Amino acid sequence: MSDKELASAVHSDPICLNYIDFLSASCKKRWRFVDAIYGVLPIFGMVTKNSPDLMQPPSERLKALALQIISTQVSDEINIARLITLAEQQRIRLFDILLPYPLSEAQLEAIRQEYVKPLELQQSHDRLTVRIPHFSH
16 A cells, blocks of 8 residues: 555545434434434433444444434434434544534533533534544543
């Protein structure tokens, strides 16, 4: 592998999740009773019914899992905290979320409280950059 190929493999494109697409897919989804339970109850919200292909890149697995947990039945803050939790589970520490509108400081604080663990949220217009710090145990 050449140095150029190696550099491009190490520095992959940043992950950007389009929250608008997730909400749209959630609206079009045919809801069954089980889907409603998964979407509304936080304890079930992180349990996904179908595991995505483990051969997919982490960003694609994250998108597939996100489609299962994003719900129009809960607040944007809860949905975003769920996305952050999924990213952490997929070992994705840095990513962007494209939002339909900029979030207020109160909404950003609500996301921090919902997620509970330390994280960095940086907003630039309708793009939220999420950075989950590494912790050694």
